[in-house]
Amino acid sequence: MKIDAFNPQFGSIARTSGMAPFAEQFDSHLTEIISALKDTGFVHFQGAGIDQQEFELLTEKLTVSDAAISPALHGSKARDVFSRKPELGMHAEQYYLPWRPDLIAFHCERPADHNGRTLVCDGIRFLSELSMPTLELFREQPLSYNLRFSRKRWKWTFNVKNGRQLKKLLNAPGVRYRFSLSRALHFNYTVSAIQQTRFQQADAFVNAIVHALDYPGYGLRLANGMPISAEVEKELREIAARTSVAIPWQAGDFAIIDNSRVLHGREAYTDPNRMLRAKHGLINFEVGSPDC
Ligand SMILES: [Fe+2]
Numbered sequence: 001m002k003i004d005a006f007n008p009q010f011g012s013i014a015r016t017s018g019m020a021p022f023a024e025q026f027d028s029h030l031t032e033i034i035s036a037l038k039d040t041g042f043v044h045f046q047g048a049g050i051d052q053q054e055f056e057l058l059t060e061k062l063t064v065s066d067a068a069i070s071p072a073l074h075g076s077k078a079r080d081v082f083s084r085k086p087e088l089g090m091h092a093e094q095y096y097l098p099w100r101p102d103l104i105a106f107h108c109e110r111p112a113d114h115n116g117r118t119l120v121c122d123g124i125r126f127l128s129e130l131s132m133p134t135l136e137l138f139r140e141q142p143l144s145y146n147l148r149f150s151r152k153r154w155k156w157t158f159n160v161k162n163g164r165q166l167k168k169l170l171n172a173p174g175v176r177y178r179f180s181l182s183r184a185l186h187f188n189y190t191v192s193a194i195q196q197t198r199f200q201q202a203d204a205f206v207n208a209i210v211h212a213l214d215y216p217g218y219g220l221r222l223a224n225g226m227p228i229s230a231e232v233e234k235e236l237r238e239i240a241a242r243t244s245v246a247i248p249w250q251a252g253d254f255a256i257i258d259n260s261r262v263l264h265g266r267e268a269y270t271d272p273n274r275m276l277r278a279k280h281g282l283i284n285f286e287v288g289s290p291d292c
Helices: 024-029 030-040 054-057 123-129 132-140 151-158 165-171 230-243
Strands: 001-005 009-013 044-046 088-091 103-110 120-121 142-150 177-180 184-193 194-196 203-205 253-256 260-265 275-283
Touching: 001 030, 001 044, 009 030, 009 120, 024 030, 024 054, 024 142, 030 194, 030 253, 044 275, 054 103, 054 142, 054 275, 088 230, 120 123, 120 230, 123 203, 123 230, 123 260, 132 230, 142 151
Parallel strands: 009 044
Antiparallel strands: 001 009, 044 253, 088 260, 103 253, 103 275, 120 260, 142 184, 177 184, 194 203
């Protein structure tokens, strides 16, 4: 296996070399793969040629998906992400909740015939591209997500059986909530748009703003109650478009992404046969590498 820079500042691309089966090459280069992930934000395994079962096995070498550690990750078994076809705005996964996956893995079973590529951008660079007024705004004003979950939906989303379990779970930093008479949950989460990356401890613009602005259900506001202005929204969309790179999927490829540093999104597509699956996980330090 040969690991090169995806582009000079961001990302890695790993290609097989020689005749050894892919899983063997992955195992023998695990330390380098983890280093590339830590240093560059993501690794695209081009030409891996793996199926769903191999994807599960290989990603388990880097992650665990334990609901007891992070309850909102109960859906972290690979799930198919082919049902929504419009463009998907740049976001870090689950940053509208206090529980996030460390890593996201994507497996491309079949790319779209046209567009539909996964887009990624570096939250460290994104932060450096913000204008001074916008940077000051997000340093001063945290974000406030305001979501409503029906009773059925909060049970599923938070993987709990009853209100008592939910209340215990919601005792988390930044969370406020109330229940309506119908037992719907009104959930408020206050969090900075600027977060530290896991491996560099660098400030990065890592959040779900651009995606959340497309979906009123996130109830995104600034913590002072004001909406994100049209001017700021325009600036964020412009930076996202300018700094994003597309992963050039081939069937059988996969990629692993540091969710504490990298925002991801997707181009619009129309091909009903596109098949990409996503898996969320927590870093498995013990198994992944003793020094990571
Ligand atoms: Fe996502």
